[in-house]
Amino acid sequence: MSEKVIVIGGGIGGLATGLRLLKNGYDVKIIEKECRVGGKVNLLKEKNFKFDLTASILMIIEPYKELIEYIDKDFSMFFNVKSINPIYRVFSYENKYYDFNNELYKLMNTLEDFSQKDSYGYIKFLGDTYKHYIAANNYFLCESQINKFKILKPKNIKVIESLKTSNCSYHYIKKFIDNNILTEFLAFQSMYVGISPFDGPSIYTLIPMISQLHGLWHIEGGMYRYVEVLEKFILELGGEIECGKNVEKIHIEDNKADGVITNKGLEKCDIVVCNSDFSYTIKKLLNENNSQLKIGKYTMKKIQYTCSTFIMYLALNKKYDILKVHNIYLNKNFKDNTQKIFIGELPIDPSIYIYCPSKIDNTINKNGEEILNVIVRVPNLCENSVEWNENTIILLKEKILSILLSIDGLEDLKEHIIYENYLTPKDLESKFNCFNGCAFGISPTLSQTNWFRPQCKIEKLKNLYFVGDSIHPGAGVAMVLKSSKIVTDEILKDFKNYN
């Protein structure tokens, strides 16, 4: 008889793990509190158009393919994937813009507009950071970091030293590049995992490097298309998905997880996989005294968290040629405004990311509307320093609109808004149980990365596993897909003497 697994949460991590376990013959049930699976990778659906709720940048496509191939399916049969070019259009507050193409000769035109020295610096930045990425990927990102003796082999220590991550991203970039716009463009992207480029380790500069060298991609239909296909395969393989059911506690007997208590009662199982946010799970779904659990160097109380986001969703009845699929607007006083977010203040002049999928995808808008997600980084709810009331929201919305209207070519955008909506850190907290409304879970500081990050299981409690963005290797859909592979391998090892 196969072991029964309950997965708490149908986010990308829960779906991917469920699918892999089904493929290995487990009896899988996914319990999701919301009415639809996907977690943060979700949809905002209106009659004539739909928005990707959060994630929009698809970089590193291999883990997306790997999961589909894991269950012996052909990725290209289910997804129409397009390469995005330019990968970014970058607007500066001085009303200039720059296109970053992934064709080298076109990229050089943009770079040489800055200076020949910075062109060379940018290329050198890519080369050096690529070397770090290969090392990180080969040694750390694909494997569990549970066994410290295995990890801390002299060879691995050498690799860690070679990564030179102790510098912050901004200073690391500055070693290569003089121009502020170019530096800030790279630093802005290193914030995609929710950490400040002025504090966070320089390893996150691998994000802009990967986008530039490996490209960015778009799945027709948006990110949610990937979720829909995973859901379909889970059901085809005999898995069960129950939405609209809230897990209230994990049932533990003799230090062993053997079921979950939901709003409808106790459900027994052999294995519990938690895809619900790690800190929320420890604090709310396990016993109170587990708050004393040590994660890496720290108890739960001392853990640092990523920032959050405010998103404005706009549908427009006019097309705007000035926008590309991915756009970044770099505002003045980048450093001050960025640092504010991480000390609990709203930025005065925020830099923003504008996602315009309608440039490449006409399956999301029945009448050809322009679809925009405008995203601003904001403080998480840890300090309770920002009150998310109507006034705050109006203020942010006005600020965002004034930035958009200041861009040459978007002056009349306000008159063409036919739909608007927004998402705040409070929504992330209430919808998906994101602890303190953090967008990317536990912060990937050096002391909360690799073996210091929560791993896919904790020694103290048996038959209990974790997958998701607060778990090693970290946040972002591609990393969470890797996390699902790591946790599945660990379960197979524990239950089937797999090696």
Ligand SMILES: Cc1cc2nc3c(=O)[nH]c(=O)nc-3n(C[C@H](O)[C@H](O)[C@H](O)COP(=O)(O)OP(=O)(O)OC[C@H]3O[C@@H](n4cnc5c(N)ncnc54)[C@H](O)[C@@H]3O)c2cc1C
């Ligand atoms: C604004 C924003 C922008 C982003 N942009 C990108 C991007 O461009 N590219 C990218 O790759 N990544 C991006 N990310 C990150 C990416 O979305 C996440 O890393 C990833 O989706 C996390 O997946 P997960 O499975 O770990 O968690 P989640 O998506 O949080 O899934 C957890 C699930 O558990 C459910 N749950 C929680 N508690 C319970 C309970 N008690 N009972 C039952 N169910 C429960 C939740 O409802 C949720 O469905 C972004 C994130 C945000 C917030």
